[in-house]
Amino acid sequence: MKSFLFIFTITICLNSFADSTEGITYLTEEYPPYNFKDEEGNVVGINVDILVEMFKLLGSSKSRKDIKLQPWVRAYRTTKDTTEKTALFTTSRTTKREELFKWVGPLVGGTTSLIVLKSNPNNVSISSDADFLKYKYAVIRDDSAESLLLARNVPKKNLSYSTKFLSMIKKLQNNQVDAIPYNFITASALMKKNNINPDTIKPIVDIPRPNSKGNHIAFNKSVSDSIILEHQKALEKVLSNEELVESIKKRYLSLN
Known part of the structure; x- marks a missing residue:
C-alpha cells in the first residue's frame, strides 16, 4: 500500500511540473x-514577446527561437488540417473559424482598413456595404480580410488571390485591383522593410468585424483542453501586468 501511495504521489508531482508547451x-x-x-x-x-512571457510562466524551455515563421496559408492549413500539435498566431477568432481550432486569447490586435493608392484613378469611395461591390481587391486566401469582404457579398470574381502581402501591393501599384483590406500599420511596416514608399498608400475606411472576438492563438484541436487552459491562464497573467504590456507595445510601435 505504501508503495502504491509513493508511486501515486510521484506521478502527481511529475504531472504538476509537466511542460505544457x-x-x-x-x-x-x-x-x-x-x-x-x-x-x-x-x-x-x-x-x-507576449508568448515568450507566457513560456516563462509555463515553466517552458522554449524561447523565441522555437517560434517558426511561415507564409500565412501554409501555417493556417497546417494548424487546421493536420493532427500535429500546432499553434498559430496572430489569428482572428471569427464565427466561421470557431469550431476549427481551440483558442487562447485575446492577444493585442488592430483594425483592418481598406487601403488604396493615393494616386488611384478609380477614386475608391465607401459609404455603405453596397459600395464594396463596386471594386476589385487583392486578398490572401483564408485570411480574415477575405471573409470580411465575402460577408459584404463581394463576389469572388472581384477578389484576386495572393500568397503574401508584397504580391498584393504590387497588384495595387499596377492598378490590377482597386484596394486591399489590411492593417494599415502592418502594411506601412512591410513596405518600409521592402524599400517601398508607404506614403503612396492611405486607409479610406476601417472594416468592422462584427463576428470577431479579436486576435488569438489558434491551437490544433488535438491539443488537450487542460493545456489550452494553462496557456489561457498564463496569457491572462501576462496581460494583467499592464506596465509590461505597454513597454512591449512601445518597443515595436515606435519602429513605425
Whole structure:
C-alpha cells in the first residue's frame, strides 16, 4: 500500500511540473508589429514577446527561437488540417473559424482598413456595404480580410488571390485591383522593410468585424483542453501586468 501511495504521489508531482508547451509547434507569419522577423533573423513583435512571457510562466524551455515563421496559408492549413500539435498566431477568432481550432486569447490586435493608392484613378469611395461591390481587391486566401469582404457579398470574381502581402501591393501599384483590406500599420511596416514608399498608400475606411472576438492563438484541436487552459491562464497573467504590456507595445510601435 505504501508503495502504491509513493508511486501515486510521484506521478502527481511529475504531472504538476509537466511542460505544457512540450510537443507543440508555434507558428506565426510576417505581420509587423505583432509578429515578424527582424534584421538579425529573430522572430519578434508584440504578440511574439507576449508568448515568450507566457513560456516563462509555463515553466517552458522554449524561447523565441522555437517560434517558426511561415507564409500565412501554409501555417493556417497546417494548424487546421493536420493532427500535429500546432499553434498559430496572430489569428482572428471569427464565427466561421470557431469550431476549427481551440483558442487562447485575446492577444493585442488592430483594425483592418481598406487601403488604396493615393494616386488611384478609380477614386475608391465607401459609404455603405453596397459600395464594396463596386471594386476589385487583392486578398490572401483564408485570411480574415477575405471573409470580411465575402460577408459584404463581394463576389469572388472581384477578389484576386495572393500568397503574401508584397504580391498584393504590387497588384495595387499596377492598378490590377482597386484596394486591399489590411492593417494599415502592418502594411506601412512591410513596405518600409521592402524599400517601398508607404506614403503612396492611405486607409479610406476601417472594416468592422462584427463576428470577431479579436486576435488569438489558434491551437490544433488535438491539443488537450487542460493545456489550452494553462496557456489561457498564463496569457491572462501576462496581460494583467499592464506596465509590461505597454513597454512591449512601445518597443515595436515606435519602429513605425
